[in-house]
Amino acid sequence: xxxxxxxxxxxxxxxxxxxxxxxxxxxxxxxxxxxxxxxxxxxxxxxxxxxxxxxxxxxxxxxxxxxxxxxxxxxxxxxxxxxxxxxxxxxxxxxxxxxxxxxxxxxxxxxxxxxxxxxxxxxxxxxxxxxxxxxxxxxxxxxxxxxxxxxxxxxxxxxxxxxxxxxxxxxxxxxxxxxxxxxxxxxxxxxxxxxxxxxxxxxxxxxxxxxxxxxxxxxxxxxxxxxxxxxxxxxxxxxxxxxxxx
Amino acid sequence: xxxxxxxxxxxxxxxxxxxxxxxxxxxxxxxxxxxxxxxxxxxxxxxxxxxxxxxxxxxxxxxxxxxxxxxxxxxxxxxxxxxxxxxxxxxxxxxxxxxxxxxxxxxxxxxxxxxxxxxxxxxxxxxxxxxxxx
Numbered sequence: 001x002x003x004x005x006x007x008x009x010x011x012x013x014x015x016x017x018x019x020x021x022x023x024x025x026x027x028x029x030x031x032x033x034x035x036x037x038x039x040x041x042x043x044x045x046x047x048x049x050x051x052x053x054x055x056x057x058x059x060x061x062x063x064x065x066x067x068x069x070x071x072x073x074x075x076x077x078x079x080x081x082x083x084x085x086x087x088x089x090x091x092x093x094x095x096x097x098x099x100x101x102x103x104x105x106x107x108x109x110x111x112x113x114x115x116x117x118x119x120x121x122x123x124x125x126x127x128x129x130x131x132x133x134x135x136x137x138x139x140x141x142x143x144x145x146x147x148x149x150x151x152x153x154x155x156x157x158x159x160x161x162x163x164x165x166x167x168x169x170x171x172x173x174x175x176x177x178x179x180x181x182x183x184x185x186x187x188x189x190x191x192x193x194x195x196x197x198x199x200x201x202x203x204x205x206x207x208x209x210x211x212x213x214x215x216x217x218x219x220x221x222x223x224x225x226x227x228x229x230x231x232x233x234x235x236x237x238x239x240x241x242x243x244x245x246x
Numbered sequence: 247x248x249x250x251x252x253x254x255x256x257x258x259x260x261x262x263x264x265x266x267x268x269x270x271x272x273x274x275x276x277x278x279x280x281x282x283x284x285x286x287x288x289x290x291x292x293x294x295x296x297x298x299x300x301x302x303x304x305x306x307x308x309x310x311x312x313x314x315x316x317x318x319x320x321x322x323x324x325x326x327x328x329x330x331x332x333x334x335x336x337x338x339x340x341x342x343x344x345x346x347x348x349x350x351x352x353x354x355x356x357x358x359x360x361x362x363x364x365x366x367x368x369x370x371x372x373x374x375x376x377x378x379x380x
Contacts, residue, residue, distance in 0.1 A: 023375070026326055030333030037297060037334075038341055045293040128285075128352065162292035162350040211278050228273070 049160025053173035058156035062149045062178065065105060069112070071145040076108070077118035083220035083238050085111070086120040088205055090213045091134035091154045092127045092161055099214045099229045100155040106231045117218075117238050121147055122201045126213055130164040135198045137171040140188035141180060149178040249374035250317060253328070253367055257314040260335075260363045264306030267356055271301055280355055285346075289354035294345050302342070306360060309335050313367060322378070329375050336361075336368035 069076045075084070085107065089096040104119075112119045123138040125131035134154065141150030153174050159165030168186075175185045188194060205215070214229045220241030227237035270277045271290065279286035289295070295302055309331065316328035339361035346353050 019376075022326060023329075026329045027333055029330045030337060033330070033334045034337040034341065037338055041294065041297045044296070044298050049293065160293050162294065162352075 049163035050165040051157040051159050051170055051173075053170055056153065056157050056173060056177050058153060059177045062152045062156070065108065065152060066149045069108070069148070071148055073120075074122065074142045074147045075118050075120040076148050077112040078115035079118065081115055081118045083117035083218065083242055084120055085117050085234060085238065086122055086217045086219070088122050088124040088201070088210060088213055088215040088217070089151070090124060090126050090131050091138060091151060092125075092131045092158065092166060093213045094158065094161055095212075095229070096214045097155040097158045100152055103229060103231050103234070104152075107234055110231075111235065111238060116242075117220075119148075121151055122204075123151075123198065124201050124205045124210070124213055124215075125198060127161060130166050132198065133168075133171070134166040136189045136194040137166070137175070137185075139194040139197050140185045141175065141178070143188045144180050144184065146178050146180055150174060150180070153177050249370045249377065250320060253317045253332075253370040253374060254314060256363050256367045256370060257310050257317055260360060260367070261307065261310040261314060263356055263360050263363065264303045264310055268301065268303035268307060271303060277354075277356060285352040286354040286356060289346055289350055289352055289357055292350045292352075294342070294350065317371070325371075325375050325378055328371050332364070332368040332371040335364040339364040 066076065070079075072079065087096075087099070087104075089099070107119065111117050121138075123135040125135040138147055138151060138154075141147045157170075157174065159170075171189065172182060172185070175182055208217075208226075210226075216227050216229050216234060216237075218225055218227055218234065218237035218241050220238070220243075222241045222243060225237055225241060227233040267277060267290070277286050277290065297305060313328060313331050313335065316324040316331060339357075342357060343361050346357065
């Protein structure tokens with residue numbers, strides 16, 4: 001009787017020991033797995049994340065993209081066009097960069113240049129204080145009717161979003177890149193009017209319930225709609241709101 | 247049985263969070279960010295949002311799906327696999343939370359929710375494993 005109990009106790013002890021070892025192996029495997037994941041992530045995510053102001057990319061491309069397009073109040077294209085496409089963007093937002101690099105050029109060449117619609121940019125900074133700095137610079141470029149080229153050049157040289165890369169040096173280098181009057185640019189960038197203009201757009205975006213950037217709105221005689229940030233969706237949106245009302 | 251059900255429920259919730267993040271990312275939209283003032287997009291678009299080119303929500307989807315399957319299977323091997331998965335998920339989530347605090351300087355409510363779910367999964371799976379007495 002006592003022997004059986006002893007055997008049972010020994011077996012139980014052995015089972016506990018084995019369980020402890022397996023728990024340790026499981027924990028060790030998990031730790032090794034995570035270490036491997038962290039190493040891979042750190043290796044594949046390196047880079048300074050700041051634009052090279054001494055060698056800005058795409059100055060000539062931006063000039064070519066907007067040549068002959070007059071800008072007024074952040075809007076390019078035929079001022080009498082019945083349809084207005086509005087982009088709510090943040091200069092530090094990577095999705096807006098993708099939109100500006102891949103979708104906007106076709107919108108400009110196929111919809112804006114033929115005069116079907118005009119294209120407006122509204123700066124809505126949603127990525128923290130550094131985005132507000134970028135939005136102020138965009139406001140100053142808008143005052144010199146060069147918001148579109150300024151935004152495009154910024155997107156082409158966009159830094160990493162996790163870095164506060166939009167410094168006054170970057171702001172000025174980009175302004176020089178699109179040929180702005182730097183004294184006026186700095187004055188407008190730091191003005192109270194810039195802060196007020198940004199607040200107005202932010203309030204508008206919040207009131208309209210936008211969830212993020214880029215948000216694209218298409219307005220025309222048949223109403224105003226929010227569309228996806230793709231060429232097909234914008235072209236379709238322009239058709240939907242075009243024509244006489246009613 | 248209770249911890250297994252709890253773990254399955256947590257894995258389902260994690261699956262839903264990862265699916266939402268991935269769908270919004272694939273649609274090219276930023277997620278609704280109830281707290282943190284745009285922190286979700288900052289985190290989502292930071293250079294830490296991918297692992298060797300794979301978006302982290304995709305990794306989360308696979309992790310949560312594997313977690314759900316191993317939890318539901320319930321045999322000793324699956325229980326041990328679930329334990330490894332849950333521990334790895336919890337540790338990696340803690341690392342990602344650390345990145346948000348010390349590298350990105352922005353917080354994403356969805357990512358923190360996911361971290362809490364993984365920690366709870368690790369706790370539930372460990373308790374279940376100990377109770378099962380394999």
